[in-house]
Amino acid sequence: MRPRLDPHRLQALVIGASAGGIDALMHVLPALPADCPIPVVVVVHLPENQPSLLPEVFGPRVDLEVKEADEKEPVEPGTIYFAPPGYHLLIERDRTFSLSVEAPVHYSRPAIDILFETAAAAYGPTLAAMLLTGANEDGAAGLAHVARLGGTVLIQDPDEARIATMPLAGLRAVGDQATVLPLASLALMLRALRTKESR
Structure with a gap:
Protein backbone atom coordinates (compact mmCIF):
# COMPACT_ATOMS: atom_id res chain seq x y z
CA MET A 1 0.00 0.00 0.00
CA ARG A 2 1.34 3.45 -0.89
CA PRO A 3 2.21 5.54 2.20
CA ARG A 4 0.05 8.61 2.64
CA LEU A 5 -0.25 11.71 4.76
CA ASP A 6 -3.56 12.15 6.56
CA PRO A 7 -4.68 15.77 6.07
CA HIS A 8 -7.13 15.42 8.96
CA ARG A 9 -4.35 14.48 11.41
CA LEU A 10 -1.45 16.50 10.03
CA GLN A 11 -1.07 20.10 11.24
CA ALA A 12 2.30 21.10 9.73
CA LEU A 13 5.00 19.97 7.30
CA VAL A 14 8.65 20.96 7.63
CA ILE A 15 11.20 20.36 4.87
CA GLY A 16 15.00 20.56 4.88
CA ALA A 17 17.37 20.58 1.93
CA SER A 18 20.90 21.60 1.06
CA ALA A 19 23.00 20.97 -2.07
CA GLY A 20 20.64 20.18 -4.93
CA GLY A 21 17.71 21.22 -2.80
CA ILE A 22 16.24 23.88 -5.08
CA ASP A 23 15.79 21.37 -7.89
CA ALA A 24 14.34 18.82 -5.46
CA LEU A 25 11.88 21.38 -4.10
CA MET A 26 10.84 22.18 -7.66
CA HIS A 27 9.53 18.62 -7.84
CA VAL A 28 7.63 18.57 -4.55
CA LEU A 29 6.35 22.05 -3.67
CA PRO A 30 4.33 22.60 -6.87
CA ALA A 31 2.41 19.41 -6.03
CA LEU A 32 0.81 21.06 -3.00
CA PRO A 33 -2.87 21.77 -3.76
CA ALA A 34 -4.37 25.25 -3.55
CA ASP A 35 -6.56 24.13 -0.64
CA CYS A 36 -3.69 22.61 1.36
CA PRO A 37 -4.89 22.86 4.98
CA ILE A 38 -1.48 23.04 6.69
CA PRO A 39 1.58 25.32 6.76
CA VAL A 40 4.77 24.18 5.02
CA VAL A 41 8.04 25.50 6.48
CA VAL A 42 11.29 25.08 4.54
CA VAL A 43 14.96 25.47 5.40
CA VAL A 44 17.43 25.52 2.52
CA HIS A 45 21.14 26.08 3.12
CA LEU A 46 21.99 29.33 1.34
CA PRO A 47 24.76 31.94 1.63
CA GLU A 48 24.13 34.29 4.55
CA ASN A 49 25.23 37.51 2.86
CA GLN A 50 22.69 37.75 0.05
CA PRO A 51 18.90 37.62 -0.33
CA SER A 52 17.53 34.14 -0.93
CA LEU A 53 14.93 35.09 -3.58
CA LEU A 54 13.21 31.75 -2.85
CA PRO A 55 9.74 33.33 -2.49
CA GLU A 56 10.22 35.00 -5.87
CA VAL A 57 11.42 31.76 -7.43
CA PHE A 58 8.66 29.52 -6.07
CA GLY A 59 5.76 31.98 -5.87
CA PRO A 60 4.81 31.70 -9.57
CA ARG A 61 5.22 27.90 -9.49
CA VAL A 62 2.92 26.98 -6.59
CA ASP A 63 -0.75 27.50 -5.75
CA LEU A 64 -0.11 28.69 -2.18
CA GLU A 65 1.13 31.94 -0.69
CA VAL A 66 4.94 31.89 -0.44
CA LYS A 67 6.96 34.14 1.86
CA GLU A 68 9.96 34.42 4.16
CA ALA A 69 9.12 33.70 7.78
CA ASP A 70 9.31 36.69 10.12
CA GLU A 71 9.85 37.16 13.85
CA LYS A 72 6.70 36.59 15.99
CA GLU A 73 4.62 35.80 12.89
CA PRO A 74 1.88 33.18 13.44
CA VAL A 75 2.36 29.97 11.47
CA GLU A 76 -0.69 29.98 9.21
CA PRO A 77 -2.14 27.12 7.12
CA GLY A 78 -2.05 27.25 3.35
CA THR A 79 1.28 29.08 3.28
CA ILE A 80 4.83 28.06 2.35
CA TYR A 81 7.44 29.76 4.55
CA PHE A 82 11.17 29.88 3.81
CA ALA A 83 13.79 30.56 6.47
CA PRO A 84 15.59 33.85 5.81
CA PRO A 85 19.34 33.66 5.14
CA GLY A 86 21.59 34.09 8.15
CA TYR A 87 18.97 33.21 10.79
CA HIS A 88 17.94 29.99 12.48
CA LEU A 89 14.18 29.58 12.14
CA LEU A 90 12.33 28.26 15.20
CA ILE A 91 8.67 27.46 15.77
CA GLU A 92 7.59 28.32 19.30
CA ARG A 93 5.10 26.28 21.29
CA ASP A 94 2.44 28.93 20.62
CA ARG A 95 3.05 28.25 16.91
CA THR A 96 4.69 31.53 16.05
CA PHE A 97 8.08 31.92 14.41
CA SER A 98 11.21 33.22 16.04
CA LEU A 99 14.56 34.00 14.46
CA SER A 100 17.95 33.42 16.06
CA VAL A 101 21.54 34.35 15.24
CA GLU A 102 23.03 31.70 17.51
CA ALA A 103 26.03 29.79 16.20
CA PRO A 104 25.66 27.77 12.99
CA VAL A 105 24.82 24.07 13.30
CA HIS A 106 26.70 21.80 10.87
CA TYR A 107 28.19 25.02 9.48
CA SER A 108 24.67 26.17 8.56
CA ARG A 109 22.43 29.03 9.66
CA PRO A 110 19.56 28.45 9.16
CA ALA A 111 19.93 24.86 10.35
CA ILE A 112 17.44 22.14 9.51
CA ASP A 113 17.93 20.49 12.91
CA ILE A 114 16.73 23.59 14.76
CA LEU A 115 13.58 23.93 12.66
CA PHE A 116 12.76 20.21 12.95
CA GLU A 117 13.38 20.03 16.70
CA THR A 118 11.35 23.13 17.57
CA ALA A 119 8.54 22.15 15.19
CA ALA A 120 8.40 18.70 16.81
CA ALA A 121 8.04 20.34 20.23
CA ALA A 122 5.22 22.55 18.92
CA TYR A 123 3.29 19.96 16.89
CA GLY A 124 4.24 16.53 18.29
CA PRO A 125 2.58 13.66 16.42
CA THR A 126 0.74 16.04 14.08
CA LEU A 127 4.02 17.04 12.35
CA ALA A 128 5.56 15.61 9.19
CA ALA A 129 9.23 16.26 8.41
CA MET A 130 10.85 15.71 5.01
CA LEU A 131 14.62 15.58 4.44
CA LEU A 132 15.94 15.99 0.91
CA THR A 133 19.31 16.03 -0.85
CA GLY A 134 22.31 17.64 0.85
CA ALA A 135 26.03 17.44 1.52
CA ASN A 136 26.15 17.36 5.33
CA GLU A 137 24.32 15.72 8.23
CA ASP A 138 22.08 18.63 9.21
CA GLY A 139 18.53 17.40 9.72
CA ALA A 140 19.34 13.90 10.96
CA ALA A 141 19.12 14.75 14.68
CA GLY A 142 16.00 16.78 13.99
CA LEU A 143 14.36 13.86 12.21
CA ALA A 144 15.14 11.63 15.17
CA HIS A 145 13.44 14.15 17.46
CA VAL A 146 10.36 14.26 15.22
CA ALA A 147 10.19 10.46 15.27
CA ARG A 148 10.58 10.30 19.08
CA LEU A 149 7.60 12.62 19.48
CA GLY A 150 5.43 10.55 17.16
CA GLY A 151 5.69 12.62 13.99
CA THR A 152 5.90 11.35 10.41
CA VAL A 153 9.38 11.12 8.87
CA LEU A 154 9.92 11.27 5.10
CA ILE A 155 13.30 10.97 3.38
CA GLN A 156 14.21 11.35 -0.27
CA ASP A 157 15.59 8.11 -1.69
CA PRO A 158 19.38 8.54 -1.40
CA ASP A 159 19.86 6.71 -4.69
CA VAL A 180 11.91 6.59 1.97
CA LEU A 181 10.61 7.61 -1.45
CA PRO A 182 11.78 9.20 -4.70
CA LEU A 183 10.74 12.78 -5.37
CA ALA A 184 7.90 11.75 -7.67
CA SER A 185 6.30 9.70 -4.90
CA LEU A 186 6.84 12.41 -2.29
CA ALA A 187 5.07 14.81 -4.66
CA LEU A 188 2.12 12.42 -4.94
CA MET A 189 1.83 12.35 -1.15
CA LEU A 190 1.74 16.14 -1.02
CA ARG A 191 -0.83 16.34 -3.80
CA ALA A 192 -3.24 14.45 -1.55
CA LEU A 193 -3.10 17.09 1.18
CA ARG A 194 -6.51 18.64 0.65
CA THR A 195 -9.17 20.01 2.95
CA LYS A 196 -11.86 17.56 4.02
CA GLU A 197 -14.54 19.26 1.95
CA SER A 198 -12.69 18.75 -1.33
CA ARG A 199 -11.63 15.16 -0.84
Whole structure:
Protein backbone atom coordinates (compact mmCIF):
# COMPACT_ATOMS: atom_id res chain seq x y z
CA MET A 1 0.00 0.00 0.00
CA ARG A 2 1.34 3.45 -0.89
CA PRO A 3 2.21 5.54 2.20
CA ARG A 4 0.05 8.61 2.64
CA LEU A 5 -0.25 11.71 4.76
CA ASP A 6 -3.56 12.15 6.56
CA PRO A 7 -4.68 15.77 6.07
CA HIS A 8 -7.13 15.42 8.96
CA ARG A 9 -4.35 14.48 11.41
CA LEU A 10 -1.45 16.50 10.03
CA GLN A 11 -1.07 20.10 11.24
CA ALA A 12 2.30 21.10 9.73
CA LEU A 13 5.00 19.97 7.30
CA VAL A 14 8.65 20.96 7.63
CA ILE A 15 11.20 20.36 4.87
CA GLY A 16 15.00 20.56 4.88
CA ALA A 17 17.37 20.58 1.93
CA SER A 18 20.90 21.60 1.06
CA ALA A 19 23.00 20.97 -2.07
CA GLY A 20 20.64 20.18 -4.93
CA GLY A 21 17.71 21.22 -2.80
CA ILE A 22 16.24 23.88 -5.08
CA ASP A 23 15.79 21.37 -7.89
CA ALA A 24 14.34 18.82 -5.46
CA LEU A 25 11.88 21.38 -4.10
CA MET A 26 10.84 22.18 -7.66
CA HIS A 27 9.53 18.62 -7.84
CA VAL A 28 7.63 18.57 -4.55
CA LEU A 29 6.35 22.05 -3.67
CA PRO A 30 4.33 22.60 -6.87
CA ALA A 31 2.41 19.41 -6.03
CA LEU A 32 0.81 21.06 -3.00
CA PRO A 33 -2.87 21.77 -3.76
CA ALA A 34 -4.37 25.25 -3.55
CA ASP A 35 -6.56 24.13 -0.64
CA CYS A 36 -3.69 22.61 1.36
CA PRO A 37 -4.89 22.86 4.98
CA ILE A 38 -1.48 23.04 6.69
CA PRO A 39 1.58 25.32 6.76
CA VAL A 40 4.77 24.18 5.02
CA VAL A 41 8.04 25.50 6.48
CA VAL A 42 11.29 25.08 4.54
CA VAL A 43 14.96 25.47 5.40
CA VAL A 44 17.43 25.52 2.52
CA HIS A 45 21.14 26.08 3.12
CA LEU A 46 21.99 29.33 1.34
CA PRO A 47 24.76 31.94 1.63
CA GLU A 48 24.13 34.29 4.55
CA ASN A 49 25.23 37.51 2.86
CA GLN A 50 22.69 37.75 0.05
CA PRO A 51 18.90 37.62 -0.33
CA SER A 52 17.53 34.14 -0.93
CA LEU A 53 14.93 35.09 -3.58
CA LEU A 54 13.21 31.75 -2.85
CA PRO A 55 9.74 33.33 -2.49
CA GLU A 56 10.22 35.00 -5.87
CA VAL A 57 11.42 31.76 -7.43
CA PHE A 58 8.66 29.52 -6.07
CA GLY A 59 5.76 31.98 -5.87
CA PRO A 60 4.81 31.70 -9.57
CA ARG A 61 5.22 27.90 -9.49
CA VAL A 62 2.92 26.98 -6.59
CA ASP A 63 -0.75 27.50 -5.75
CA LEU A 64 -0.11 28.69 -2.18
CA GLU A 65 1.13 31.94 -0.69
CA VAL A 66 4.94 31.89 -0.44
CA LYS A 67 6.96 34.14 1.86
CA GLU A 68 9.96 34.42 4.16
CA ALA A 69 9.12 33.70 7.78
CA ASP A 70 9.31 36.69 10.12
CA GLU A 71 9.85 37.16 13.85
CA LYS A 72 6.70 36.59 15.99
CA GLU A 73 4.62 35.80 12.89
CA PRO A 74 1.88 33.18 13.44
CA VAL A 75 2.36 29.97 11.47
CA GLU A 76 -0.69 29.98 9.21
CA PRO A 77 -2.14 27.12 7.12
CA GLY A 78 -2.05 27.25 3.35
CA THR A 79 1.28 29.08 3.28
CA ILE A 80 4.83 28.06 2.35
CA TYR A 81 7.44 29.76 4.55
CA PHE A 82 11.17 29.88 3.81
CA ALA A 83 13.79 30.56 6.47
CA PRO A 84 15.59 33.85 5.81
CA PRO A 85 19.34 33.66 5.14
CA GLY A 86 21.59 34.09 8.15
CA TYR A 87 18.97 33.21 10.79
CA HIS A 88 17.94 29.99 12.48
CA LEU A 89 14.18 29.58 12.14
CA LEU A 90 12.33 28.26 15.20
CA ILE A 91 8.67 27.46 15.77
CA GLU A 92 7.59 28.32 19.30
CA ARG A 93 5.10 26.28 21.29
CA ASP A 94 2.44 28.93 20.62
CA ARG A 95 3.05 28.25 16.91
CA THR A 96 4.69 31.53 16.05
CA PHE A 97 8.08 31.92 14.41
CA SER A 98 11.21 33.22 16.04
CA LEU A 99 14.56 34.00 14.46
CA SER A 100 17.95 33.42 16.06
CA VAL A 101 21.54 34.35 15.24
CA GLU A 102 23.03 31.70 17.51
CA ALA A 103 26.03 29.79 16.20
CA PRO A 104 25.66 27.77 12.99
CA VAL A 105 24.82 24.07 13.30
CA HIS A 106 26.70 21.80 10.87
CA TYR A 107 28.19 25.02 9.48
CA SER A 108 24.67 26.17 8.56
CA ARG A 109 22.43 29.03 9.66
CA PRO A 110 19.56 28.45 9.16
CA ALA A 111 19.93 24.86 10.35
CA ILE A 112 17.44 22.14 9.51
CA ASP A 113 17.93 20.49 12.91
CA ILE A 114 16.73 23.59 14.76
CA LEU A 115 13.58 23.93 12.66
CA PHE A 116 12.76 20.21 12.95
CA GLU A 117 13.38 20.03 16.70
CA THR A 118 11.35 23.13 17.57
CA ALA A 119 8.54 22.15 15.19
CA ALA A 120 8.40 18.70 16.81
CA ALA A 121 8.04 20.34 20.23
CA ALA A 122 5.22 22.55 18.92
CA TYR A 123 3.29 19.96 16.89
CA GLY A 124 4.24 16.53 18.29
CA PRO A 125 2.58 13.66 16.42
CA THR A 126 0.74 16.04 14.08
CA LEU A 127 4.02 17.04 12.35
CA ALA A 128 5.56 15.61 9.19
CA ALA A 129 9.23 16.26 8.41
CA MET A 130 10.85 15.71 5.01
CA LEU A 131 14.62 15.58 4.44
CA LEU A 132 15.94 15.99 0.91
CA THR A 133 19.31 16.03 -0.85
CA GLY A 134 22.31 17.64 0.85
CA ALA A 135 26.03 17.44 1.52
CA ASN A 136 26.15 17.36 5.33
CA GLU A 137 24.32 15.72 8.23
CA ASP A 138 22.08 18.63 9.21
CA GLY A 139 18.53 17.40 9.72
CA ALA A 140 19.34 13.90 10.96
CA ALA A 141 19.12 14.75 14.68
CA GLY A 142 16.00 16.78 13.99
CA LEU A 143 14.36 13.86 12.21
CA ALA A 144 15.14 11.63 15.17
CA HIS A 145 13.44 14.15 17.46
CA VAL A 146 10.36 14.26 15.22
CA ALA A 147 10.19 10.46 15.27
CA ARG A 148 10.58 10.30 19.08
CA LEU A 149 7.60 12.62 19.48
CA GLY A 150 5.43 10.55 17.16
CA GLY A 151 5.69 12.62 13.99
CA THR A 152 5.90 11.35 10.41
CA VAL A 153 9.38 11.12 8.87
CA LEU A 154 9.92 11.27 5.10
CA ILE A 155 13.30 10.97 3.38
CA GLN A 156 14.21 11.35 -0.27
CA ASP A 157 15.59 8.11 -1.69
CA PRO A 158 19.38 8.54 -1.40
CA ASP A 159 19.86 6.71 -4.69
CA GLU A 160 18.24 9.57 -6.60
CA ALA A 161 19.45 12.48 -4.44
CA ARG A 162 21.96 14.77 -6.11
CA ILE A 163 24.08 14.40 -2.97
CA ALA A 164 23.14 11.49 -0.74
CA THR A 165 24.95 12.53 2.47
CA MET A 166 21.95 14.19 4.08
CA PRO A 167 19.30 11.54 3.35
CA LEU A 168 21.72 8.78 4.38
CA ALA A 169 22.40 10.54 7.68
CA GLY A 170 18.66 10.82 8.22
CA LEU A 171 18.23 7.12 7.58
CA ARG A 172 20.96 6.26 10.06
CA ALA A 173 19.22 8.42 12.66
CA VAL A 174 15.69 7.04 12.33
CA GLY A 175 16.05 3.65 10.60
CA ASP A 176 12.77 1.95 9.80
CA GLN A 177 10.73 4.81 11.25
CA ALA A 178 11.30 6.65 7.98
CA THR A 179 9.33 6.44 4.78
CA VAL A 180 11.91 6.59 1.97
CA LEU A 181 10.61 7.61 -1.45
CA PRO A 182 11.78 9.20 -4.70
CA LEU A 183 10.74 12.78 -5.37
CA ALA A 184 7.90 11.75 -7.67
CA SER A 185 6.30 9.70 -4.90
CA LEU A 186 6.84 12.41 -2.29
CA ALA A 187 5.07 14.81 -4.66
CA LEU A 188 2.12 12.42 -4.94
CA MET A 189 1.83 12.35 -1.15
CA LEU A 190 1.74 16.14 -1.02
CA ARG A 191 -0.83 16.34 -3.80
CA ALA A 192 -3.24 14.45 -1.55
CA LEU A 193 -3.10 17.09 1.18
CA ARG A 194 -6.51 18.64 0.65
CA THR A 195 -9.17 20.01 2.95
CA LYS A 196 -11.86 17.56 4.02
CA GLU A 197 -14.54 19.26 1.95
CA SER A 198 -12.69 18.75 -1.33
CA ARG A 199 -11.63 15.16 -0.84
